[in-house]
Every structure is written in C-alpha cells, then in structure tokens.
Amino acid sequence: MPGTRSSVTVSAPGKVNVSFLVGPLGADGYHRVASVYQAVSLLEHVTATATDEPGISLSVEFTPGSVLASQARRQLDTGVDLLASIPRDATNLAARAAALVLASSDWDGGVHLQLSKAVPVAGGMGGGSADAAAALVACDALLGTALGHRALARLGEQLGADVPFALLGGVAVGLGTGTELTPALAPVPFHWVLVPARFGISTPQAFTALDEHRRAVAGGAGPDRIPVPAPPADVLHALRAGDPHGLAAVLHNDLQEPALTLAPQLRPVLAEGLAAGALAGIVSGSGPTLALLCIDEDDAEAVATSLGHRDIPAVPVTGPVGGAQILSRTGG
Structure with missing residues (x-):
C-alpha cells in the first residue's frame, strides 16, 4: 500500500489515424471500424498521488511551452x-480510470490526479483517452494492484475505444469498435505536422454527420447497411516499408468529409499545409486537428515554421512512439 503523498507519473501518447474506415452502425449504437492507429510524440502526463481523503480529486494544466x-x-x-x-x-475519463483501479485495490484513502495536457482538446487525437490510459497505469503502480496489461486494457475498453491503444502505443490495427488491437510494423519513424484548431468537434457529432450523408447518398438506406471494413493492406505495406510517399498516397479517413462539412474553415488550412510542402494532409480522427505528413524531420520543421509565419499554430511530431509508460515514482 502507498504512503500518503506517494506518487507515480506516467506519460501516454496522442494518436493519428493514418486510416479510418467506418462500417455499419451496430445495435449497441457503435460503428464497426477498421482503424490504423499511429502513436505520436505529443504526450499527456498524469501524476497520481495517494491521499488520506477517500475518492478521486483532479487538477489540470496545459503543458508549459506546448x-x-x-x-x-x-x-x-x-x-x-x-x-x-x-x-x-467524476465524468473526466482519467478520474473514471482511477476509480476503476481504486475499486480493485485495498487502499482506504483516495487518489489525486494532476493532468498536464499537450494533446488538443476535443481534437480527434485521443487526448482524453491518453489521460485515461496514463491514469490506469499510474494508479495501478501507485496502489500496487499489479493488474497487468491485459486487465488494464479491458478496463480501458470500458472507458473509450482509443484507451487500449494509448496503453499499447506504436502502430496497430483496431477492429470492432476500435478496441480489438493487432500491432503492426513500422520500423522507421514518420514525420508529421499537427495543426490544432481553436475549436473542437465531438466524436458523436462527426459520426452522426457521416450517417446522415450516407442516408442521403444511399437514397434512404441506413448506416447499418454499410459493409464491415477490412484492414487496408496498402496502408500497412507503406508503414512496413517506411515509405512516406507511399503512405501519403493512401491516407484516408471516412470522417474527414463530415468534419470538413462541420468546419469548412479547415479546408484552406489543409491547402496551406500542402502549399508549405507537406506530402499529404488528413483530418485526425473525428477532427478538427489536421495531420500533415512530411518527407523527413527537416521538412516537418520547415512546414511548421511556414505555417507559423501565417499565424497557423503547428507542431512537428514523429511516430510511432511507445504507449503509456511510468516516468517517475516518489515516496513509499
């Protein structure tokens, strides 16, 4: 058991969906998808500290300099x-994650979570899911529950489709609702420039827009008639080959057009990224963050600088990176 004020700090990555294919809407209200996730070097940090007071408390800051x-x-x-x-x-995903681990422990006190956020909020990069993954790992280590990765992943599935991937990191294919993960090979880094928006798009809103579009195109056939998608072989081949030009040619996100319809101001920003030298651009997840794929690190720095000169905030990142990992421990 921890001593009071013992703490554990964990990082977890944001993600880019280099491919996101949306299939039918299931009876459970969730779509069946085929996603190719890549974890990137924009990280959330969560510090879990043991407290005498029972329950979960939480504080939040934005990572200085981000x-x-x-x-x-x-x-x-x-x-x-x-x-x-x-x-x-208690509605915060990280607080919910901590509560799940706390319920599995013998600790009579509580946990305080300090979140340091760098991933765009409601930006389609799984920032909240990364917080939850980091909280699961931090609380497991803090409280000595020793649940193991598989059990933590099962808890993560209860919290959101992206949480198990934030635990795993790297590159993975996600099937079902996105939680059925199979690691994929990407032996060399890819270089991206992320462009956050000054607003958010809710994931349910983007899926609803996609369903409405499909009903209109299909002449009334509902989203349950869409076939279940398969993992895209061309995307996986480009990742294995470490080929940014090949990956640029096959980037795809079924939620991109709904996101651009909901936020048409993103279209000229995508065009600016391509004009600045990016190979290709894509809406990350449900948006509105844009991910611009570049040839190498120097080009990513040049694209980010060029966009910055146009007053467009941009940050170069690499991927894949590892999943949630313990950075430090203090106290008992």
Whole structure:
C-alpha cells in the first residue's frame, strides 16, 4: 500500500489515424471500424498521488511551452477559457480510470490526479483517452494492484475505444469498435505536422454527420447497411516499408468529409499545409486537428515554421512512439 503523498507519473501518447474506415452502425449504437492507429510524440502526463481523503480529486494544466498552452492563452484573450472546459469531476475519463483501479485495490484513502495536457482538446487525437490510459497505469503502480496489461486494457475498453491503444502505443490495427488491437510494423519513424484548431468537434457529432450523408447518398438506406471494413493492406505495406510517399498516397479517413462539412474553415488550412510542402494532409480522427505528413524531420520543421509565419499554430511530431509508460515514482 502507498504512503500518503506517494506518487507515480506516467506519460501516454496522442494518436493519428493514418486510416479510418467506418462500417455499419451496430445495435449497441457503435460503428464497426477498421482503424490504423499511429502513436505520436505529443504526450499527456498524469501524476497520481495517494491521499488520506477517500475518492478521486483532479487538477489540470496545459503543458508549459506546448502549442495547446499557447492556444489557450490566445483564446483566453477572447474570453474563451479552454482550461475550464475540461471536467474536474467524476465524468473526466482519467478520474473514471482511477476509480476503476481504486475499486480493485485495498487502499482506504483516495487518489489525486494532476493532468498536464499537450494533446488538443476535443481534437480527434485521443487526448482524453491518453489521460485515461496514463491514469490506469499510474494508479495501478501507485496502489500496487499489479493488474497487468491485459486487465488494464479491458478496463480501458470500458472507458473509450482509443484507451487500449494509448496503453499499447506504436502502430496497430483496431477492429470492432476500435478496441480489438493487432500491432503492426513500422520500423522507421514518420514525420508529421499537427495543426490544432481553436475549436473542437465531438466524436458523436462527426459520426452522426457521416450517417446522415450516407442516408442521403444511399437514397434512404441506413448506416447499418454499410459493409464491415477490412484492414487496408496498402496502408500497412507503406508503414512496413517506411515509405512516406507511399503512405501519403493512401491516407484516408471516412470522417474527414463530415468534419470538413462541420468546419469548412479547415479546408484552406489543409491547402496551406500542402502549399508549405507537406506530402499529404488528413483530418485526425473525428477532427478538427489536421495531420500533415512530411518527407523527413527537416521538412516537418520547415512546414511548421511556414505555417507559423501565417499565424497557423503547428507542431512537428514523429511516430510511432511507445504507449503509456511510468516516468517517475516518489515516496513509499
């Protein structure tokens, strides 16, 4: 059992869906998908600290020096408090993750979570899921529950489709609702420039827009008539080959057009990224973050700099990176 004020700090990555194929809407209300996830070097950090007081408490900051922190300062100047939009109560995914581990422990006290966020909020990069994955690992280590990766992944499935991947990291194919993971090979790094938006798009909103579009195109046939997608062999081949040009040619996201319809102001930003030298651009997940694929690290730095000169916030990242991992422990 931990001593009071013992703590564990864990990092977990945001992700880019280099391919996201959306299939039929199931009876459970979730779509069947074939996703190819790549974890990238934009990380969330969660510190779990043991407390005498039972229950879960939570505090949040934006990682100093991050694009997200800069974006939040700009929005605060216009009267929008991005930090205040992040829940501090039991609805926060990280708090829910901590509660699941706490329920499996013998600890009579509670846990305080300190979240340091760098992944765009409601940006389609799984930032909340990364927080949850980091909280699972941190609380498991803090409370000595020794649940193991498989049990933590099962807990993660209860929290959201992206949580098991944030635990795993690397590159993986996600089937079912995205939680049935199979690791995939990507032996060399790929270089991206991420462009966060000053607004969010909710995942349910993007899926609803896709379903409505498909009903209109199909002349009334519902989204349950869409075939179950298969993993895209061409995407997996480009990843295995370490070929950014090949990957650029096959990037695809079924949620991209719904996201661009909901937020048409993203279209010119995509065009700016391509004009600045990116090989290709894609909406990340349900958006609105844009992921621009570049040839190498130098090109990614050049694209990010060029966009910055146009007052478009951008951050170069690499992928794949590992999943949730313990960075430090203090106390008992």
